[in-house]
Amino acid sequence: MAGTTSITVPKRSRRGWRIAGIVLVVVVVLLVVAAVGLRMAFPPARISALLAEQITAATGRAFRIDGDLSIRLLPSIAVRADDVALANAEWGSRPDMLRFRRAAFNVSLRDLLDRRIRILSIEVDGADVLLETDGAGRYNWQMAPRAPSTGKASAPLALALDRLVLSQVHFAYRNAGKGTSREIDIESLDLAGQGDRNRLSAGFKLGPQQWTVEGDVGRLSTLLSGTDDWPFNLRFATGGALMTASGGMGVGPRTGTLSAKLTVRADSAQPLSQLSQLSKVAAGLPMPVEASADLRRNRDEWRFDALTLSLAGQLLKGRVTWMATRPAPSVDVALSGAEIDLGKWGVGRSTGKPASAETGSRKPVFGDVPLFTFESLPAFALRVALDIDRLTVPGLPALSGVKARAVSDAGRLTIEPVSFGAAGGEVKGSLAIALSKGTAPRTEVQLAARSLSLDALDELWSGGKQFKGGRASLAARLSMTGRTPRSLAASSNGEVQFSVRDVALAGRAAALDRDIVARLVDVLLPRQASREDLIVQCAVARLPLRNGVAPIDRSIAMETRQIAVAAIGRIDLAKQTVELEFRPRVKKGLDLNPGSLVQLMLLKGPLESPELSIDPRGTVRQAATYGVAAATGGLSLLAPALLGEAGVATDCGLEAGAAKGGKASQPEGRKFRLLRPFESMR
Known part of the structure; x- marks a missing residue:
């Protein structure tokens, strides 16, 4: 046909396609055979x-x-x-x-x-x-690897x-x-x-909390070989918390060892509370929490070195060592900080002014809210060392140089020594609590506070309106049983002694119902005496307590420029009542008529709001309680600021009974010796 071009395929080309087809068929057959064979x-x-x-x-x-x-x-x-x-x-x-x-x-x-x-x-x-x-x-x-039955070691x-x-x-x-x-x-x-690591991404639930994990870990071959540490670098996150861990875990012969850098941040307690080991601790932690530490584990020993712990923005540094050895595990903690305010952690009471008597009925000085809410001490031995440069506790003066050592073991907690500076003075003491399951706690307290500034204490407690100048000191040695302030006070045995010198009562001492000293001196002083000269040169009180009761036989006394006053009576902490009789004595050489003095004044009533009354007949009355360590409301026989223990002059002029409770009367106008600080405690 015209216009048609014919193409002739060479025989060699057709033969090539035929060979290729045969090869392909052979390959397919071989693959099928191989697959079937496999x-x-x-x-x-x-x-x-x-x-x-x-x-x-x-x-x-x-x-x-x-x-x-x-x-x-x-x-x-x-x-x-x-x-x-x-x-x-x-x-x-x-x-x-x-x-x-x-x-x-x-x-x-x-x-x-x-x-x-x-x-x-x-x-x-x-x-x-x-x-x-x-x-x-x-x-x-x-x-x-399991050894073969022939007894020959198998190759790894x-x-x-x-x-x-x-x-x-x-x-x-x-x-x-x-x-x-x-x-x-x-x-x-x-x-x-x-590479030589595995990339990890996971999501899991711990209790109701949803967590995510991102990071990398070592290969399975490393974990099974037991020849090297198994590395990890992980990040754990959940709503309100972030934790990181980076280090290595021992395997094979080193199983039980661990080295890691840990960090934790939590904005709420909920995520941490799901970690069962931390649930009780986390519930009481002030938020936010930030922590980091170098973890070193060697079998039963867990060390958290280079520890930093920030609670509500306040930083502590130190270390923690946990020995998991059975049957006697132990924890050692050492913490230090530059400045800590417990108020930011929700600890302490408000520093506001105390309510006046007109605001309503007052609560008892010693209440029934338990101080000890735990039934027993930890089953493991606990040792804690604390060193804080400046510590703020609401309701107390700022504390400086706070040092404390605590040991809990075999059902007994001992905090000794405790020392700090406060109100320009020095405080030292110790606390021991014996607590066994099913029994009431037994508490022993020793305290020595020297040369506390009354100005600083008065500024804290009443805005600086009550007293000017003066130094106070306090010494106490008590043993008590119970869980509540009421039971502790009612069972107290021991002695409390405090003294004050050279303090001036400011103005009219506005809250007279609170500061009994102001009322006492105001009533006892002759009417013509100048109020501006109202200076307590010296005051001392010694309370010998037995089952919460302190008989007072001139072991409470006070001296101003004009008079000396001693008390007889009784303080009953169990009933929370006080009944004291005060008799003034004119100091020798003063142009005062003893007849112008009140011959007898009574302080009587509940600790929280006792009343002063004048007895013109001078009838001796029995006395009943004085809230030495807990005068928070109406009672503070020597005023809140007078509780302390500082250098009281030996020529204070008070009778010996003020220090030792002596019963022998002294000649009128004679100078009486005041007990040196802590003399009766030695």
């Missing part, structure tokens, strides 16, 4: 047995697939299995350490033919994992894992030695190999 060589049962054999040899634990098994051979061996389990340690609490409801394994074919296990990926849906220790140094994740088997994907995993940790357990539900986890 399937015949590695049927599901054999693959299952081979995996079980290799994993058992690598871990020393029986590995089994109890459910269905499906296999894909190319390009890698993909195995999907149901009901997979890895046996627990022989001493474990249950037969299996791991149980998987459904697991998909993707295994390298080439490595498998060489009798090596390289797991390209594992995907697990529904798992139950138990990690546990017997408390004697054995852990069920410690695995060792390299077991590698490239990726792990988990969903719906229940994880539990059990410590048989302590009888404790922890549980966590992992909703998702993706562990993928990156």
Whole structure:
């Protein structure tokens, strides 16, 4: 046909296509034969047995697939299995350490033919994992290759894992030695190999709290080989909290060792309260909390060195050592800080002015709110050292150079020594509490406060309107039993002694119902005496307490420029009442008529609001209580600011009875010796 071009294919070209087709067919046939051969060589049962054999040899634990098994051979061996389990340690609490409801394994074919296990990926849906220790140094994740029955040592088997994907995993940790357990539900986890590390991303629930984890950890081969520390660098986050941990965990012979840098930040107590070990502590922590430490663990010893702890913006530094040795664990804590305000931590009372009597009925001085809410002291030994440069406690003067050492062991808490500066003076003391379950706490207190400034105390308690100048001192040695202020006061035995010198009463001492000294002197002084000259040169009180009752026989006394006054009566802390009789005496050399003085004045009533009355007949009355250490309302026999223990002049002019409660009367106008500070306490 015209216009048509014919193309002739050379015979050699047609022969080439024919050969190519034949080769292709041969290759396909060979691949099919290979696939069939591989399937015949590695049927599901054999693959299952081979995996079980290799994993058992690598871990020393029986590995089994109890459910269905499906296999894909190319390009890698993909195995999907149901009901997979890895046996627990022989001493474990249950037969299996791991149980998987459904697991998909993707295994390298080439490595498998060489009798090596390289797991390209594992995907697990529904798992139950138990990690546990017997408390004697054995852990069920410690695995060792199983020795062959011939007795010949097997060559180490390299077991590698490239990726792990988990969903719906229940994880539990059990410590048989302590009888404790922890549980966590992992909703998702993706562990993928990156170089010599695995990249980790996970989400889990701890109680009601949802957490996320990001970071990297060491390879599975490192964990199983036991030849090097297993590294980790993780970040844990949840609503209101962030924690980081970076370091290495010992494996193999070094199992039980740990080295890590830890940081914690929490804006609320809720996230931390889900950590069972911290739940009780976290509930009372002022927020926000920031902490960091270098953790070093060596078997039973846990050291938190270079510790920094910030509570509500206030910084403490130090260290904590926890010895988990059974049966006598112990904790050592050393903390120091530059400046701490307990008011920011919700501790202490308001520094506002006390309410006047007109505001309503006053509460008892010693109430029934328990001071000790715990039934027993910690079962472990506890040692705490505290060193604070400046400590602010609401309702108290600023404390400087606070140092304290506390030891709790065998049902007894001892805080000794305690020392600090306050109001320009020095305070030292000790506290011991014996507490056994089912018994009332027994408390022993010793206190010595020297040369406290009355100006500073008055400024704190009444705005500086009551007193000017003066120094006060206090010494106490008491033993008490009970949990509430009322029971402690009613059971108190021992002695309290305080003294004051050279203090001037300012103005009319406005709150006369609060400051009984002002009222007392105001009533006892002759009417013509100048109010401007109202200076208490010296005052002293010694309260010998027995079962909460202090008989007063001239062991309370006071001296101004004009007169000396001593008291007789009784203070009853159990009933919370006071009844004291005061008799004035004109000082020798003064142009005062003794007849112009009130001959007898009574202080009587409840501790919180006693009343002063004049008895013209001078009838001696019995007395009843004085709130020495807790005069917070209407009673402060020598005023709140007079409670202290400082240098009282030996020529104060008070009768010896003020110091020692002596009964012998002294000649009128004679100078009387005042007890030197702490003389009766030595």
